[in-house]
Amino acid sequence: MRVFVEHGPRGILTAAIPKILGDQPHVAVALDAQERRGLRALAETVAKLWVNGVPVATDGFDARIEALRSQQGGARAETARTLSFAGHWPDIVDVPGATVAEAPAAPPRVAAAHTAGPAVAPPKVPEPVAVSPAAVSPAQNESAQMPAPETTGAAATIAAEAAPAQYMPPAPSYPPALALPQTVVTQTEYVTAPAVAGQAVNIAAPAAVGDQTATALGIVDSASAAHTAFVERQAQAHAAFLQTREAMLAMVARRRGELPGRVVARSAPATTVVTAPPVAAPAVTAPAAFVAPVTPAPASAAPPASAPAPVTPAAARPAPVAPVPAPAPPAPSQEPAAAPGTVLFSREQLEVLAGGKVSEVFGPRFAEYDNYERLVRMPEPPLLLADRVISIDGEPGTMGTGTIVTETDVDPDAWYMHNGRMSPGVVIESGQADLLLASWLGADFSNRSDRVYRLLGCDLTFMGELPKGGETLHYEIHIDGHAKTGDTRLFFFHYDCYIGDRLMISVRNGQAGFFSDAELADSDGVLWDAADDAPREGAIRDTPPQVTTKRSFSAEELAAYVDGHAYTCFGAGFERAAAHSRTPSLPKGRLRLFDEIAEFDPEGGPWGRGYLRARAHVPADSWFYSGHFKNDPCMPGTLMADAATQALSFAMAAYGFTIEHDGWRFEPVPDEMSRFVCRGQVIPNADHTLDYEVFIEEIIDGPTPTVYAALLCRSDGFKVFHARRFGIRLVPDWPMPPGAPGPVHILEGTTDVRGDYGALLACGRGMPSDAFGELYKPFDGTRRAPRLPDEPYHFVSRIISVDSPPGVPTKGGTCVAEYDVPADAWYLADTHSDAVPLSVLIEILLQPCGWLSSYNGFAANRPDDVLFRNLDGKNITQLRPALVGTLRVSTTMERYAEGGGSTICFFDVVCTQNDEVVMTMNTAFGFFKPEAMENQVGLKSPQFTLDGLNAEAPVNVEYLGPELSGAPYLHQGRLQVLDRVKFWPGAGDAGLGRAVAIYDVHPEAWFFKAHFFQDPVQPGSLGLEAMQQCARAAARLAGVADGATHFEQVAHDQSFDWSFRGQVTPLAKLARSAVEILSVETDERGTLVVFNGTFWVDDLCIYETKKMGVRAVRA
Known part of the structure; x- marks a missing residue:
């Protein structure tokens, strides 16, 4: 057997070996697999080697474990080999009497930098001095060295073998850091470089200096002079740019209700500018080592989460990731900025960018784009969701960082709406302008149609309720940086979406890249397996309210659920859901993203907590391929995410959580970060089968029932999308949108009670x-x-x-x-x-x-x-x-x-x-x-018993059969509350007859939906109507209504009473009305039939009426 142990990070080679060797005997393990890291994973890897017969010396491993357990931390023995280095070079001594130009401090506020000063001629730059190792004498070299710390044992041996030794001198003595009062510290998203003035400052220096130091100081002087010239040349143009930008941001801030004239950043700025009153800046006396600027992570309203290392698709077969060099400080853009109160790009222009010539909108600088078949574009309609671009901050064509602000108007009648709300996947997709920003920054100058955009994933947090019709989504999208892995360029982004001043969704650690066709075709997919994972410690699994007995659902059953017929879909136990006015359900139309439920096991899956698999058949002509993207069709990962969340919602309904929540809606759990990972594509090269798997992790009953699950999407068995932990909950909602329509009438004597x-x-x-x-x-x-x-x-x-x-x-x-x-x-x-x-x-x-x-x-x-x-x-x-x-x-x-x-x-x-x-x-x-x-006792009926109700009758007719058709008419349509009638002529105490009328109770009867919302019961008035109709049928069958043209609604002037001591719910099966005729009288108004009646649900008498009358009126 061949054994392979991968020592490096991730497990790319380990995954490739089975593809190469196929069925040949081998074992391959990765010591640092991306999806399974830590001590447990290492132990499992070693155990796998051992069970496959690989000799494993575990003594050292066991010793380290014991050391950790005893909190020794695995300390190194004193005899361990070490290398010792001094931390710094020796001080560089200033040249006596040397002077450098002083840099005046920046003005107290950023706005002051907008006033450009007079042009300053660049100073003459001294010729650079070339310094070679030979120019430094041995004595000078030795004087620059310092003794190394003493070493013993193995460390001394290593030090002796490493000849000639080089030591770092001690740190130079720099001037103290400038202390600034807190009142003069401001923040902005851009660095404003202070201009350097020409006032000299004398700095005292030590008395002696070597030739090496003098040479170094000459280099510093040259660099300082060159930098001074550069900054002065940029000052005026950059000031104009800042002035325009501040005006735009102030306009946006005022529009969102903030303090006029004050710019409030929605997320933490990428960089920080410190401004202060003029203070003499000490001269730098020696070159310092270059330190890359540190960009603070944007502040998130979401719970803090550790930022993962940039994830590259397995398709890329990456070399180690190397950061792309930061772009040079941007020159002022030649593109016009949007004036306050206007937009930069309209909806019409966005449609051109999505499907037409980019240069028509971006300008001639981008004419090269028009030559390429495939570009980084936003989707064409209907997946073009942005309606306008408010502003772009970023130098075009530089592939630097930048920011774009877009808006999306939520159309109440749009295809992406469900029960008045935008679907979660479409909310994510609406933040699509990172593509436009990447295009603006010049992505296709490098891609040249050979590489295409694909989303890799992000960490997203929903902050509250989903958008509703009539609202406007305000997206602030930032590209934070770039990286390369092999030939693949990646970029990283984040965005926030606001509705007014409410943060609605926050996306962090967004990752996307540009890939060749070969890289996309060779992807390894999502590297996650539920069998290798487990629910988090303390995960809750409450008992679901009512689990359906079905274990799969056909296309017809799923369609019934989508149409609002939960009882038809889930069957027995869901009768109360049949009465829903608006059951929590799944979207229709384009957002109907799967066709059937192939498997549902309420206690199944590798975790034994529940498993569901929804299946979608995706033909090559599916609607979303058209325009997503032009000449580069692929299924949006956001639609895969939406389908997966829909599958989780269906599982929640199958557990019975919707039965008592008529009118409520499914919504992502707020304020909890979910990590979405995309590692494959679905393209129209053939018909595909997508399976959306739901691995239940937590079931939490309560006022707002919540279910957490891991979500996985497979395309033809290949894992393309994964969300490790995503939560869906049921939240209150109403079939009638909040804000009842007017005209409003406030009742007198109240302040807010309406009577309209x-x-x-x-x-x-x-x-x-x-x-x-x-x-x-x-x-x-x-x-x-x-x-x-x-x-x-x-x-x-x-x-x-x-x-x-x-x-x-x-x-x-x-x-x-x-x-x-x-x-x-x-x-x-x-x-x-x-x-x-x-x-x-x-x-x-x-x-x-x-x-x-x-x-x-x-x-x-x-x-x-x-x-x-x-x-x-x-x-x-x-x-x-x-x-x-x-x-x-x-x-x-x-x-x-x-x-x-x-x-x-x-x-x-x-x-x-x-x-x-x-x-x-x-x-x-x-x-x-x-x-x-819940425990009805009903009424005791003096006239009828169960035996009397069930007895055979000499007359049995259908309610609207020939015997009861024609005038005087019985009720039809919604008011037909009888199906069959039994009649006993001459029966009853008065010998005038009695009758029983029967109807079958259907859980989806219209009156359950109307009476009452969230509390479905048959109206008692319909029970009275049923007894009135039964008495009318008895009068016709007894012949006392012959010749009449109509019945009075109830006999006028005939007082009657009723008692209700029970209810008919959707769980009932059979309702029966029984009447006994007490008297029959005829006068000039017609024939009056007086009766007593009872109303029964199943075997319980719940309504009673006494001395109600029926009058048959003759013309």
Whole structure:
């Protein structure tokens, strides 16, 4: 067996050996693999060698481990070999009486540097003096040396063998550092070089100096004079540049609401300028070793993270990375800067840069670009997401550093929107102008169409909610540096994105490069394997609420979920999700990025915490290839990232977290850095299959359920994208966007409670505080507010007045509401009538009771969430039909009682139309803890038993069968709440007959979605309607309605009562209405049938009505 041990960094050779040897026996290990570093990885590598029969001497290794355990740190023995060096050369003595030009200090503020002084002729530069080793005498050479520290043992032997020895003299004595008061220190992103004036300063010097020192000082004088000339020549032009730049930044700062005239950097500046009052600068007396300027890392709003070494794609087969020499100080740009209040490049110009001649926008300097087929470009539409460039800071064509500021307007109707929000991947992609900046800086002067741009990865942190329609994203993108590895040039960038003054996303350690086709084709892909990794210590895995029983999902099932039908997708256990008004789901259209779920194992994967694999079929004509990029089509890595996060969101739904979170949305966990790695490409050379793998790491239940996972994308089995730890959570949202539409009507006696239609719709499905102002702010988060019904079962048009204060339970408090009955109302068509049907009229009277209860603060004043249910109705009497027009409802809270964690409210309600009474009632509602509704006990029915409901009947008909068709009509459409009818002629105590009507409860029934948002139950009014319709069917089957043209909505002038002691939820299977006829009377108004009725859900009686009437009217 052949054994290979790679000692160098990473594991590039180790990965290549299996490709070369194939199935030949061998073992290859890397001691410093990039993905697995540290002591554990080293131990595992040594163990792998040992189990493959390689002799391994472990004594020394064990000794070092023991030393570490005993906190000895593996100290070297005294006899260890060492090399000793002196730290500095000896002092260089100044020449007596020597003088140098003094450099005046920079002005107190940067702005002062904008005033250019008079032109200064460059001083004559002395001829350089050539110094060779022969020019220095041995004596001088010896005098420059110093004794080395004493060495013994092996160290002395090494020192003796290293002849002739060279020693570094001690450090020179430099003048002390200039001390500056804090008040004169400012920061900017650019270095302003101070001009050097010609005032001489005499510096005292030691009395004697050697020839070598004099020669060195001559070189210093020459360099100083040359530098002085250079700085003076640049001063005027650079001052003009700074003046323009400060004006632009001041404009941007004012636009974002900061102090006028003050530039506030969004991220830490790349360099620091120190300015101070004029102070005489001491002359430098000897050349110092060159020290590369240190650029502070930009400050991030994200949690601090260690910056990784620049990562190069395995495709590059890199040589050691060598920094690219820093560009010379930039000369003033000849390109015009954007004036305040304008943009540098418009959307139209960006489209030219994405697909046309670059020189048409960048100018003739870039005419060479127009000769190349492939360029560094931003994508063409629809993936061109930037709408304008505000400014560019960076010298064109230099491949230096720079900054670009862009803006993106979030179109509410754009393809990238989902439930009113921008998708995470598109947010990342919108920071795409690093390509434009790289192009501006001259990338294609080197690429020449032979190399193309590819993103390698970044560390990104979402800072809060995703952008919504109508907002503008402000991106500040910085290219921080460049490097080369072999022939491959890399660059490093970061950016911040703001919405107004809110930091929305921060990207750090961005890495991209320019690669040849061969390098891209030869990539090793992502070097990560879940089997070699593990969840972090202390990772949480709470029990999911309801895990689907399915282990894969077809394209049809996935499509159902995308369309909002979670129950159809996930099946049994998800019935409550069927009633969602807007279930948390995945995007449609172009952002539908995978086709099926090939595998779901809720406790699977290498970590045993859950695994999901989503599969996408990517044809060669996929939409994103067109324009991304022109003549260089490839799938955006940001879309791979978006698809992977969608797969994680689907896993979260499959665990049941969306069931109790109707209207909520998926969103990245804020303030946590995630590292994205791209190491491959998907191009249209063939159809591809992409697998998005989700390795669950943490499941955290709670007010905002959260799931963390490692994400991996494979293209035809090849790993191309990886995010080690990414979190998705569910956050509160509402089907109706926040900010209820106007016109706004603030109720008299309140400061922020609205009575207009928009606010009332918000009571049904919007943000609670849009309806009740500050009183309901606690419900704008994760708490659940009591709701009014939503459309189409919402029957309050406006609140006219209320005479009690908000948030204060008030006995005798009254509100006046109105409802406008439209001529084309759906319920008029469903009932073949011009009068409002019973169920709708009941709701018109009950819904203001719900509004007044919320206004009184019964729910808002409690620390826990409650459910709102109707309990009783007494003395309900309809006097005349409610017709098209405006109905006015006066609702008075007579009293309330609290006890046992519940609150019961009693109301007196009167409905009028054109000042005539339509209906009156007394009714009671209650606020209950959710657990109080879980174990229903129902009502005891005196007329019916389960045996009676299930008994065989002599008459069995379909609800709209021939026997029940025609006039007088029964309800249809939404108000058809019966499927089948059983009738017993002559049955009951009065011998007039009894009937049972049945309908099957479907979890996706329309009324669950309307009544109530996040609390789906069948309206009690529809239970009353079901009993009324059952009695009408009995009247027709008994023959007492023969010849009638229509039924009254409920028998006028016939008072009745009801009691509700239960609820129909999406979990119910069967609902039955049972009626027993008490009397039949005929007069000039028609035939009146009076009955008692009960309503059953499955095997429990939950509603009861007494002495309700049906009147069949004849022409």
